[in-house]
Amino acid sequence: MELRHLRYLVAVAEELHFGRAAIRLNISQPPLSQQIRQLEEELGVRLFQRTKREVRLTEAGRRIVSEAHQVLSQVDHFAKVAARASEGExxxxxxxxxxxxxxxxxxxxxxxxxxxxxxxxxxxxxxxxxxxxxxxxxxxxxxxxxxxxxxxxxxxxxxxKEPLWVALPKGHALARHKRVPVAALADQRFILFPRRVTPGLHDSITAMCRNAGFNLHVVHEVDNIVASLTLVRAGLGLAFCAPSIRYLWKDIVFRPLQQSAPPIExxxxxxxxxxxxxxxxxxxxxxxxxxxxx
CATH class of the missing domain: 3.40.190.10 (Periplasmic binding protein-like II)
Incomplete structure (x- = not known):
């Protein structure tokens, strides 16, 4: 038994006429009649009472047609789910x-x-x-x-892509600069993320400091920007950050760096x-x- 047999069965049951059902299915009538007979033989029951004047469903036919409707409806649902899944929906x-x-x-x-x-x-x-x-x-x-x-x-x-800025506690001496020279950070205490957090950016920042003639003095390592800026706010050090974060921290001073610094990308x-x-x-x-x- 195949799905087409169920579709043929439903069409004949709804039309109660083999000729009209064949037109609806876009096939000729003899193959349709043959397929229905094969289905009856496979199921071992008669699905239709046929006379020269009419076609009627048997009791078994009514039961099978009801089940066929459910199967075909589920198949249509599967097809729609598959189509939506293939479109990423x-x-x-x-x-x-x-x-x-x-x-x-x-x-x-x-x-x-x-x-x-x-x-x-x-x-x-x-x-x-x-x-x-x-x-x-x-x-x-x-x-x-x-x-x-x-x-x-x-x-x-x-x-x-954003430029690299520095976050300073309010009242910090470097806050008077509109742009902070990288060399001025040499003696500052820094809060930095561990290298494992963002290895590439970590390496770029430490290389920038070495090129300016000093090694970054890291006093605290934290793995997220919220913890980092909380420590800056408490006056425990400075931190590097992106400027887009500054609008959420009104009591911290944010300044761009004077020399070219690696961007945050x-x-x-x-x-x-x-x-x-x-x-x-x-x-x-x-x-x-x-x-x-x-």
Whole structure:
């Protein structure tokens, strides 16, 4: 028995006329009659009472037609689910993101949820270093990371670039500068993220300081920007950050650096060869939002 047999059965049952059912199915009548007879033989019951004047369903036929309707309805549902899944409209996506505020991430999640309500997003907060490891191992499918990253197993799409600024406690002597000279940071105590959090940016910052003639004096290591700026606010040191964070911390002074400093560059990352319809749809929204924000 095949699905076409059920469709033939339903058509004849609804038309109660083999000729009209054949026209509806776009086949000739003799093959339709033959298929119905084969179905009756396979089931071992008579589905229709046939006379020269009419065609009527038997009791067994009525039962089988009712079941056939349910099967065909379920098949149609499966087809619709498969079509939606192939377009990325339903499914699950695990997303990695750093702590703190990321306007592209926020706008992407909002827009994606509006367009694809059938997709469940699992958001996991983790550092860039943890995201790289999680992408390799398949624990997340896409991540919002800080560049540079040197990993040939990942595809990296830059989405935003910001200058490197320094965060100072209110009343700090360096706050009088409109732009802080990098060399002036030589004797300062710093709160910095561990290298494992964002290895590339960590290396760029320490190289900048060495080029200015000093090694960065790190007194505290924290793994997220909120903890870092909390310590700055408490007067325990200075921190490097992106300027976009400054609007949320009114009692901290934020200043750009005088000399050229490595930018903070953000990217969306995903594993090479690991794309899916849901991921493609998500990346499409990321690109659209990133383009609008630049």
């Amino acid at each position: 339903i499914g699950h996506l695990s997303v990695g993101a750093p702590g703190g505020v990321n306007e592209i991430l926020v706008e992407t999640l909002r827009t994606f949820a509006d367009r694809y309500p059938g997709v469940h997003i699992e958001l996991q907060y983790m550092s860039t270093g943890m995201q790289i490891e999680s992408l390799r191992e398949g624990r997340i499918r896409v991540g919002f990371v800080t560049l540079p990253i040197h990993d040939t197993t990942l595809t990296l799409e830059p989405i935003k 953000y990217a969306v990352a995903y594993k090479r060869g690991g794309q899916s319809p849901v991921l493609d749809a998500f990346l499409g929204v990321v690109r659209q939002v990133a383009q609008k924000k630049t």
